[in-house]
Amino acid sequence: MKKILSLALAALMLVSVLAMTACGETGDYDITVGAVYIGSQTEESGYTAAHSNGIKEAIRQLEAEGYKVKLLVQDNVPEEDGAVTNAIDTLAGQGSDIIIGISFGYLNAFNEAAGKEEYKDIVFSHATGYLSNETNFNNYFGRIYQSRYLSGIAAALKAKEIGPADDGKYHLGYVAAYGTEYAETCSGINGFTLGAQSVLGTDVTVYVKTLNTWGDPALEKQAAEALINTYKCTVITQHSDSAQPQIAAQNAGVFGCGYNSDMTSDAPNAHLIAPIWHWDVYYKLAIGTAMQDKLAGTPTANFMSKVGVYYGGLKEGFIDISAFTANCTSDTEAKVNTVRTMIENGEWDVFSNVKLSFDANGKVVKTVAPLKTNNGIVVISEDNSTYSVVANGAASVVGGASEVDGIIKGSMNYFVEGIIDVTNG
DSSP: OHHHHHHHHHHHHHHHHHHHHHHHHHTTSSEEEEEEOSSOTTOSSSHHHHHHHHHHHHHHHHHHTTOOEEEEEEOSOOSOHHHHHHHHHHHHHTTOSEEEEOSGGGHHHHHHHHTOGGGTTSEEEEESOOOOOSSSEEEEEEOHHHHHHHHHHHHHHHHHHHOOOTTSSEEEEEEESOSTTOHHHHHHHHHHHHHHHHHHGGGEEEEEEEOSSSOOHHHHHHHHHHHHHTTOOSEEEEESSSSHHHHHHHHHTOEEEOOBSOOTTTSTTTBOOOEEEOHHHHHHHHHHHHHHHHHTTOTTTTHHHHTOSEEEOTTTTSEEEOOOOTTSOTTHHHHHHHHHHHHHTTSOOSSSSEEEEEOTTSOEEEEEOOEEBTTSOEEEOTTSOOEEEEETTEEEEEESGGGHHHIIIIIOOOOBTTEEEOTTO
């Protein structure tokens, strides 16, 4: 009898422990966050690392306020709808209240998942895309072209210090995931080039090699080496995921501007500054809003009205540049910070009819002029009244200055003057 009673008590205790464990998986948390990464969550620099660190920092801040947050990760997920859907289903099955996808190619799978009835109480938040709905699906990105412009200033100042190539021009290299196919990439390339032109005017050429992938360390290295060896570029920048372009620059004895995270540790003798993201600024807002809706018993109720389609810049602290290194010229910090202040206080922004330059005393000079593509098409008129994209080899007017954000985020499809695409060269 005692043995039977003991067995019964043991069984009851086991059931209780299992119940407590199951409850602890999600029930003991104020919110469970699911994240889908294109790279590994163990990466120390680059695109996935920047997002991973941002999410962890946002969670740290929320936990410091007394909330309990659980993080679930599906990493190394390729941009294939089936693979992304499987990752989403796994995270949803584990009790995620908000699921974050960090790569552009996750767009369709996230859009489809957000529309499913069984997932109506889950928030879906997608980086860099353009789709959303009115209830539980948003996209988020930032005005990274502003930081690109600032890095262009730093790159041009360094190139000027080194000296011109044999053709009398200063050569800068750009390793890009894509070119004019995506507004995200070409707006960044254009922003960097315009920043470089503020220092060197028409004496600078930006050579672009595209990869046709967001990240491939071997291809990134090869592209950087080609820009250095074939096109004699003295500064290498990038829109790609790994630090390989910066490492290639250091190995060749030239300089570079990284991306996504501070890549100084990867190339300490080459790195100048990098356009970076403070993803925690967005992630704290997104996770915190989803959490408050959940705690109120109304999941997803206020997410789109309070967060919605998010587009922050330098002013909001969402984007930034990394610390100036000793590799920068002595006047880099002062000139970059002067322009930064102009952007932050709303005095000026990158894509307009006003171009910046520096006089002999380092002061900023504004010049009103049209913005043209690298084959002479006017895409922003001199009077700032028309903003265009390119269609059938000619300007196609989108509208006035109020359309600029839409163009930068979605329809920009041109390179500005001073850019040469050498992908097939």
